[in-house]
Amino acid sequence: MNFAENLLVRLNTKKMGKEIFFKPQVDSTNTWAHERAKSALAAGDSSIDGAVFAAGCQTAGRGRFGRLWDSPQGENLYMTLLLLRPEILPQNASQLTLVMGLSVAQAANRILGKGAGIKWPNDVVVSGKKICGILTEMQVRNDAAEYILIGTGVNVNRQQFPRELQDKATSLMQQRGQAVSIEETAALILEFFEKNYEEFLKTQNLFGLREAYEGLLLNKGRQVRILEKDGEYEAVAKGITETGELLAEDKTGEIRKIFSGEVSVRGLYSYV
């Protein structure tokens, strides 16, 4: 069976992944999904809402802040979920990155039994090391989201990491001690995402997901260093708001709201 068949037989969703497109190699699954979304909109075709674009490897995998996402062949999951004309206001779309982070952490815990948590806003971490990256992108027209892409890269069976990543990255296989099915990982993520997304749509925010998210938030109750453009300070992470900002208590006792994208949050003594 190929990737799409292997994923479909495991998938228990109504919408997410009902269509699966797979290429052994692609520049970036997000770039590929952008192209397909644009042609679908031009053709008035809504059938690919909820489609998944996945690849065996990426030659130009994209990370946040314009970074490259290292995407070797066959070991990991590289997939982009397409939401076509979603009922989401553009200003709420970035919260979907947290919804996907939560879904990946839940899927990882199902696979590993326990141990996966979230480093705010959306790094999924096991044993203090990152297993996943998420890149959410959106096309807006006339103040409406034409489509949203949620690109997810999970280190599934990767065993060797480049020197600069060795202290920061791990894989499901390294943590479980045996190989993990890439398709099973994708199916679990999509199932958790579908449930979490339904909850998100009720309020267009994280109101109904906050408890689950905070239950997995590794920063909670820990000291963090907030790195802003023009300075840094220490605080204790308290949780998140209903729209996904980190709540952090600074040394004066003031609770500050930290917006992702503007700052970097580090643990005081470790990555988390």
Ligand code: BTN
């Ligand atoms: C990050 O910088 O942490 C985000 C990395 C996102 C990588 C995934 S892999 C699948 C999808 N396609 C891409 O080009 N990027 C995302």
